[in-house]
Amino acid sequence: METSALSFYLISAFILITGLLTVFTKKLFRAAIWLLSSLIGIAALYFVMEVDFAAAVQIIVYVGGIVVLIIFSIFLTNNEGVSMPAPLSKRKIFSAIAVLCGAGYTVMLLDQHVWMAHSANAYDPSVKKIGYLLVSNSPDSYVLPFEVVSILLLAAMIGAIVIAIKARPEEK
Amino acid sequence: MSGVPLTHIIIVSSLLFFIGAYGFLTRRNLIAMLMSVELMLNSVNINFIAFNKYLFPDNLDGLVYTIFIIAIAAAEAAVAIAIIINLFRNTRSIDAEDADQLKN
Numbered sequence: 001m002e003t004s005a006l007s008f009y010l011i012s013a014f015i016l017i018t019g020l021l022t023v024f025t026k027k028l029f030r031a032a033i034w035l036l037s038s039l040i041g042i043a044a045l046y047f048v049m050e051v052d053f054a055a056a057v058q059i060i061v062y063v064g065g066i067v068v069l070i071i072f073s074i075f076l077t078n079n080e081g082v083s084m085p086a087p088l089s090k091r092k093i094f095s096a097i098a099v100l101c102g103a104g105y106t107v108m109l110l111d112q113h114v115w116m117a118h119s120a121n122a123y124d125p126s127v128k129k130i131g132y133l134l135v136s137n138s139p140d141s142y143v144l145p146f147e148v149v150s151i152l153l154l155a156a157m158i159g160a161i162v163i164a165i166k167a168r169p170e171e172k
Numbered sequence: 173m174s175g176v177p178l179t180h181i182i183i184v185s186s187l188l189f190f191i192g193a194y195g196f197l198t199r200r201n202l203i204a205m206l207m208s209v210e211l212m213l214n215s216v217n218i219n220f221i222a223f224n225k226y227l228f229p230d231n232l233d234g235l236v237y238t239i240f241i242i243a244i245a246a247a248e249a250a251v252a253i254a255i256i257i258n259l260f261r262n263t264r265s266i267d268a269e270d271a272d273q274l275k276n
Contacts (some may be wrong), residue, residue: 005175012184019188019211023195028204035207042214049181051221054238058217061242066210066249073253074203077260087198095197103190107183115178115227123229133232134239142236149243156247164254166261 008048015041026083028074036067051125181222188215202256202266206249213245 018038025031039062046055087095132138134146188211195208217238224234256266263270 002175008176008180012180016184016187016191019191022207022211023191023199028201031204031207035210038211039214042218045218046221049221049225051225051235054217054221054235057239057242061246062210062214065246069249069253070203070207073256076257077203077266084199084201084204087200092198095194098197099190099194102193103187106186106190110179110182110186113179117227117229119228119230121229123225125225125232125235129232130235130239133236142240145240149240153243153247156251160250160254163251164257 004048008045011041011044011048015045026086028078028084029071032067032071032074035070036063039063039067050123053125053127053130178222178226181226182219185215185218185222188212188218200268202252202259202268202271205268206252206256210245210249213241217241 015038018034018041021034022031022038025034039058043055043058043063046052046058133141135141135143137143192208192211192215195211196205199205199208220234220238220241224232228234259271260266263273
């Protein structure tokens with residue numbers, strides 16, 4: 001087995017195991033750390049797939065941004081060291097049945113499906129091409145969605161500040 | 173990476189999605205639920221990039237969509253955490269069962 005295939009399977013196992021630990025750990029802070037490991041594993045998966053830009057964005061935004069935000073909010077809201085109560089066994093059983101059926105059916109369908117590649121050219125995710133695709137004025141570029149997403153992000157950040165800001169007690 | 177069939181990548185991402193779904197269904201802590209949603213979003217990103225690389229290598233649309241999803245996930249996480257912090261201020265709890273002020 002070639003090296004990249006071997007590393008793909010190792011990284012996949014890492015992602016799935018840390019994902020399971022994220023979902024099953026009793027302590028909230030540990031779950032956040034397992035989530036961090038899982039996201040780093042996904043960035044490594046992108047590196048193995050030779051999509052370097054996506055890996056960099058994954059590390060910058062998820063690992064450096066979202067997980068840090070989650071850890072901060074855990075510190076702000078949680079009594080540290082307190083375990084979360086275990087979920088009700090009825091809820092656990094029904095969720096497990098639903099998830100196992102869904103996963104089994106999906107894997108079965110995927111196993112039978114035959115993929116048809118639409119081109120045999122090499123995949124070239126260079127930053128230059130991504131940049132042209134995002135913000136050039138050619139008709140097939142994604143400049144309009146790009147601007148819409150940037151406005152959405154700005155609106156969401158302002159909204160987050162407005163929601164989370166502490167209401168000042170009324171004067172008098 | 174040529175030795176790995178596309179099906180295996182998609183199976184990994186599907187399993188990750190269902191792990192996240194299980195967490196979302198069983199956890200009752202709002203931050204833990206948010207973490208499960210992040211896992212699900214990441215599995216979708218893996219799908220987009222794998223399909224782009226294996227089936228449509230000529231154009232980079234899947235990669236661009238992945239970048240959009242990451243940006244929207246960041247916005248979603250920021251708003252969700254603001255709401256959670258505000259809820260904690262009002263009810264001193266981040267359990268989903270305790271957020272029942274609209275019920276009465």
